[in-house]
Amino acid sequence: MGIQLPHVARMLIIQAKNCRQVTFCKRRKRLIKKANELSILCDVDVGGVIISNNGTGRLHEFSNTNSVTGILQRYESHVETEKEISEHSNYSSMKIGELLQITERQLEETNADGLTITELVHLENELQTALIQIRSRKTHLMLESVKDLHEKEKLLREEKKLLENNRAQMKKNRKVNDMSDLPPQRVTLNFLK
Incomplete structure (x- = not known):
């Protein structure tokens, strides 16, 4: 037996090549029209x-900007940034987990009761140092992200200022065109007798 498609899906499969x-x-035309509306309205x-x-x-391609390539490049850089951030956060959490395991193993191996105060302080310092490094890296990544967002802003x-200037210029040109469509007015001077 073949795969049974829902009734609606069976209706959507078009058999004749010309009809397809x-x-x-x-x-395709409707999809492009909707994409254009989405870009304008939103x-x-x-x-x-x-x-x-x-x-x-x-x-067939559509882009409301200069090119689809530019949009795809922006998408790829966004995906890479997200991937990098998630990898670093996974690395940070993994590093903390590893440090905790190492510390736990050291405590189990050496019997915590047998550790001297100096050794316990040393372990605590190692944990603190690792946490500081992880927090520093995380802060650095967040600052880079904020910097990128500020540059985009x-x-x-x-771009907004340029568009506003263009809009103002268009309004000015429209006013000049509207005034040129008016019939010329006669200027009369009344002189005193």
Whole structure:
């Protein structure tokens, strides 16, 4: 027996090649239209890539910015940053766990009652040093992230200012155009007799 698809899914599978192509074109256009609306209404960057599967492998792309490549590069850098942060946090937690295990083993091996005060202070200092290093690394990563966000904010503010200037210029040009459409008025001077 084959895989049983739900009734709705069975209806969506289009058998005729020509019908599939027509449906693909219509839905692709609607998808691009919706992506464009999303980018305008929500003021977000949107990019999409569609590769047809009809043998030609034709590539269709949409981007409300200059290129899909720019959006993909931003996505990749975001994913890498998130991955790096999670790896460092995993490393930090792993390092703490390892230190606790080492300390526990040392206490079990040497019998804690048999340790001198100096040895216990030494173990405590090692733990404190490791914690300080981990916190320092975490703080460093957070500061780098904050710095990146500040740079992005600065760029966005500059872009906003540029857009506001463009908008003001467009309004000014529109006013000048509206005034040029008005019929010229005659200027009359009344002289005293």
